Amino acid sequence: MLSVNTISRRSLLGGAACALAAGRERIIDIHQHTNYSGRTDEQLIAHQQRNGITRTVLLPAGSKYGLAVGAGGNDSVVALARRLEDQFSYFANELPGIPETKAVLEKYLSMGAIGIGEQKFHVDCDSAAMRLVAEIARDHKVPVLMHIQHDTYNLHFERFYRMLEAYPAVNFIGHAQTFWGNIDKNHQQAVLYPKGPVTPGGITDRLLSDYPNMWGDLSAGSALNAMLRDEEHARGFLERHQDRLMFGSDCNDTDGHDRQCVAHDQQAALRRLAPNETALRKIFYQNASKLLRIT
Numbered sequence: 001m002l003s004v005n006t007i008s009r010r011s012l013l014g015g016a017a018c019a020l021a022a023g024r025e026r027i028i029d030i031h032q033h034t035n036y037s038g039r040t041d042e043q044l045i046a047h048q049q050r051n052g053i054t055r056t057v058l059l060p061a062g063s064k065y066g067l068a069v070g071a072g073g074n075d076s077v078v079a080l081a082r083r084l085e086d087q088f089s090y091f092a093n094e095l096p097g098i099p100e101t102k103a104v105l106e107k108y109l110s111m112g113a114i115g116i117g118e119q120k121f122h123v124d125c126d127s128a129a130m131r132l133v134a135e136i137a138r139d140h141k142v143p144v145l146m147h148i149q150h151d152t153y154n155l156h157f158e159r160f161y162r163m164l165e166a167y168p169a170v171n172f173i174g175h176a177q178t179f180w181g182n183i184d185k186n187h188q189q190a191v192l193y194p195k196g197p198v199t200p201g202g203i204t205d206r207l208l209s210d211y212p213n214m215w216g217d218l219s220a221g222s223a224l225n226a227m228l229r230d231e232e233h234a235r236g237f238l239e240r241h242q243d244r245l246m247f248g249s250d251c252n253d254t255d256g257h258d259r260q261c262v263a264h265d266q267q268a269a270l271r272r273l274a275p276n277e278t279a280l281r282k283i284f285y286q287n288a289s290k291l292l293r294i295t
Contacts, residue, residue: 025052025281025284025285026054026055026284026285026295027051027052027053027054027055027247027267027284027285028053028054028055028056028057028246028247028284028285028288028289028292028294029048029051029053029055029056029057029219029247029248029249029263030057030145030173030217030219030246030247030248030288030292031057031059031118031145031175031217031219031220031248031249031250032044032048032056032057032058032059032248032249032250032251033058033059033060033061033069033071033072033250033252034058034060034071034072034076034077034080035070035071035072035076036069036070036071036252037069037070037252038070039252039254041080043254044080045084045087046254047251047253047254047255047261047263048087050255051249051261051263051264051267052267053249053263054087054285055087055088055089055294055295056087056088056089057088057089057090057091057114057115057248057288057292057294058077058080058081058088058089058090058091059071059077059090059091059093059117059118059145060072060073060074060076060077060090060091060092060093061073061093062093062094062095062121063094063095063100063104064095064098068120069252073093074092074093074094074104074108074113077090077091078090078108078111078112081112089114089292089294090108090112090113090114091113091114091115091116091117091118091145092104092105092107092108092109092113092115092116093105093108093116093117093118093119095121096119096121096123096127096129096130096132096133097123097127097128097129097132101129101132101133101136102132102136105133105136106136106140109136109140109142113142114142114292114293114294115137115142115143115144115145115173115292116133116136116137116142116143116144116145117143117144117145117146117173118145118146118147118175119133119144119145119146119147119154120146120147120149120153120154120176121153121154122152122153122155123154123155124154124155124156124159125146125148125154125155125156125157125159125160125163126156126159126160126162126163130154130163131163131166131167134163134166134167134170134172135167137167137170138167138169138170141169143170143171143172143173143215143291143292144170144171144172144173145172145173145175145217146172146173146174146175146176146179147175147176148160148174148175148176148177148178148179149176149177149178149192150177150178150181150189150190150192151189151190153176157178157179157182157189157203158203160172160203160207161207161210161211164207164211164213164214165211167213168213169213170213171213171214171215171291172213172214172215173215173216173217173246174204174207174214174215174216174217175216175217175219175220175222175223175248175250176220176222177192177193177222178192179204179216179222180204180222180223180225180226181193181194181202181222181226182202182203182204182205183198183200183202183204183205183226183233183237184198184199184202185199185200185201185202185205186199186202187202187203192222193221193222193225194225194229195225195229196229196230197229197230197233198229198230198233200233200236200237204216205237205241208241208244208245209240209241212244214244215244215245215246215287215291216241216244216245216246217246217248217250218245218246218247218248218266218270218283219247219248219249219250219251219262219266220248220249220250220251220262221262223248223266224262224265224266224269227266227269227270227273228269231272231273234269234273235273235274235275238270238273238274238275238279238283239275239279242274242275242278242279242282242283243282243287244287245282245283245287246283246287246288246291247266247267247270247283247284247285247288249262249263249266250262251263270283270284
């Protein structure tokens with residue numbers, strides 16, 4: 001394992017430049033956190049380098065708690081992105097429905113945040129609080145990344161189509177257990193990591209098909225489970241939704257290249273299951289580059 005103490009900013013930049021010069025693919029990771037489960041910035045930098053990530057989007061916690069994993073807040077992601085501006089971008093975040101919501105989000109959006117999220121709070125997904133977040137996103141022309149988890153975060157996913165219809169100019173990025181469980185038409189909502197064959201036509205499948213402002217974040221164990229539980233279905237799913245799926249890791253590993261690393265495993269799954277190299281490039285880089293206006 002490479003000691004993070006031996007990694008300098010110069011070596012990281014040089015490694016990335018050499019990789020691009022050698023023609024290695026670009027990979028944008030749209031889902032990472034500072035201080036994830038206590039991981040240091042230097043460990044995060046090393047983890048991303050080991051996984052060939054050329055641009056990382058940092059998602060901060062809100063002011064009241066750290067996304068349940070102790071993730072760093074807005075100031076922490078700004079600091080790392082400014083330190084390594086050619087490697088990191090960042091979103092803004094705040095709890096919806098508190099007096100500070102609008103002021104905090106607009107402060108960090110004005111500083112350079114390129115999206116809002118990860119919104120991971122115990123509110124109805126179509127509540128007045130989430131409508132305020134959507135209105136801010138609309139006014140600033142940025143997407144909203146949402147953690148959708150039955151009975152816990154962004155509740156009542158079956159009603160989310162209302163938000164997509166009410167805010168057609170806002171791009172929503174779906175993530176987490178209930179978003180990915182609902183690739184299956186027969187999904188039981190209380191099951192967070194379903195197994196076995198998938199019946200096409202679930203809520204998530206339909207939203208990605210019917211609404212051009214619905215996107216999918218292929219991060220964490222939830223998305224990896226969705227790909228591996230039924231690989232034949234996954235191949236078709238990746239093919240038909242290739243224009244609005246994006247690679248993310250949401251990985252708290254500090255090593256970055258073994259079987260405990262979601263970033264490593266999801267890349268391997270996508271390389272095996274994507275229908276062709278064109279689709280893989282879209283998922284790894286082009287879709288995020290287009291949506292978030294980053295390189």
